[in-house]
Amino acid sequence: MRSITIKLLLAFLAVGLIGTVFIALFAWSGTEREFGNLEFERWQEALLEQMAVYYSTSGGWEGVAEDVIRFNPGGGPGMRGWPRMAGPIILLDENGKVIIPGQGFMVGEEVHQQTFNKAIPIEVEGEEVGRLIAGQDALAVSASGEEFLGRVNQVLLLGALGAAGVALLLGIVLARTLTKPLRELTAATQAVAAGDLEQQVPVRSKAELGQLAEAFNQMNDNLARARDIRQQMTADIAHELRTPLSVILAHTEGIKDGVLPDSEETFQIIHDETMRLSTMVEDLRTLSLAETGELGLTLCMVSPDEMLRQAAAAQFPRAKQREITMDLELESRLPDIEVDPDRMAQVLGNLLDNALRYTPIGGQIILRAGSSSRGVTLFVQDNGPGVEPSELSHIFNRFYRVDKSRQRDEGGSGLGLAIAKSIVERHGGQIRAESRPGEGMTFIIELPVT
Structure with a gap:
């Protein structure tokens, strides 16, 4: 410096x-x-x-x-x-004849009228008696x-x-x-x-140095936010892993100590918790790849109608078991969209899994497809308990769970909606949720048409 x-x-x-x-x-x-x-x-x-x-x-x-x-x-x-x-000087009389010669003029020579006019008059008692040319x-x-x-x-x-x-x-x-x-x-x-991410520098102008200060402050805010997210994610992962690991540990120790029988029921519980851990690890991997832009996509032209039909068919057994009606409302002549069908099936599967988890027995889930100014819009709507509008900005966060009816003991890794959001954005689309308490939840996906 x-x-x-x-x-x-x-x-x-x-x-x-x-x-x-x-x-x-x-x-x-x-x-x-x-x-x-x-x-x-x-x-x-x-x-x-x-x-x-x-x-x-x-x-x-x-x-x-x-x-x-x-x-x-x-x-x-x-x-x-x-x-x-x-x-040098040249003196002329009143008639323009040279008295004192110079600059090529001879005594007695009469100068040209133009030269005479440029000369300075010499006056005595108001009468011109000669003219002077001075160099x-x-x-x-x-x-x-x-x-x-x-x-x-x-x-x-x-x-x-x-x-x-x-x-x-x-x-x-x-x-x-x-x-x-x-x-x-x-x-x-x-x-x-040195690790202090709370540093901010004053912005003293809007010129280049001021813009540099603003960029530094924004960068530091982003670093602090990333640190907080990383710390929160670490805590959330530890919290989510604790429950299935505790269940597995308790049952295996119970069998070892002879407190629990080595029955099929006990092994089924251990198996279920192990599968839950496996699902969570795979979901974390998928989410990490999607958020860093490293999730590979195999794009092809797909019909939105067919995509919704396949998603509904995959979840139909679960819906039938809970006596939930699944209806399709499809707009005619929708254009095909360029997507990775497997990844979009994962998105719709996560949204339907969420809807089936919180829709009451005998409820209804509606899948709709329509056109919009952005391209094609997909809707997944349920008539579950819904959430407060203030919760909507958080539901796509990792491990975020709404209180009351949406509890951990109802299953799921807590990563499904975060994965859905990352995959949709990887396709250049947008996803949002609309809900009010008692009015169910609607997920809206907007995908561009190429």
Whole structure:
């Protein structure tokens, strides 16, 4: 984390320094350019003024060229007041004839009207007496000007250093601010690695770091939920295994000690409990494969009507024994569905087993098939005692048993509905239950049509 902070700090500092250097260079260049233009304008104004003074004093332009040429920037002979030359000049009389030559123009030559119009008028007492064309070369900056530019450079240097300092401070603040969520996430991740699944990190924004924090919190919630489910499942399995194992142990010890007779009835009880254990182990294996997506499916096109008929036929002997009526209500011309017929027979068998277990003697079970927006819908409905609506969200959980009439001593591994749900979802379908106390239970399976 320290390396990230240092890299961010160096990045901010580099950006600040580079930006400051460019700004300082542009400011210095612009200041020097504008100051030079200002000096040139002042020189031009002084030159025009001195030209007008010369004309007024001399009564004309005679001798002006010699006087300007004799001018010495150090203060040599010539008229006082002539400014230092900033570049070549061309002096024209009022008719456009050259008095002081330059830039290819000869004395006495008459310039083009366009050139004459661009020249600066020289006026004496409101009357134009000539025109001046002034060029700008390297202007000798005055001592005061050099002092001004020096102060400007000092200010720019101090500003650059100040900006670098501000960039450094901002870089420290921003680097710590940006890396704080990462430091918190690192600490929380280390705590999770040590086994603390209650860790949560604050979500400070909706940007990428905030999304990362939300994803971490969601992952940790899922891990904690998986841990709780695993612990609960372990406890449930131990609880479910305890009863048949206790029965088997009690009967075998009873036979060994001579307390119980080694009769067919005793061996039948041991056999039944052993089969119950075997069924539970196989159901756990099936459920594990289905939930992890490893349950193999052999898909083929199957008629929903035929699938319900076969399921009803398989459970008919049990229904007849309890005097329970099984009715089929099938919609005509239903499309075939692509399923694993053996696995779907297992689903319907589990649902019918549940219905037969809790439907009273002389009751009724209805199997229906119909079309829906999702494809084909299958219904398994009984007129048993039903359950509270609050129980419906739990009935597909492993080993979940509703109180009162749905007790462990009525058989079953407690995994049938969980297996049914996993297999249906493995087919891309959905399963749900609807019930009210005293109104029976209805299981609804929705399967897609390919």
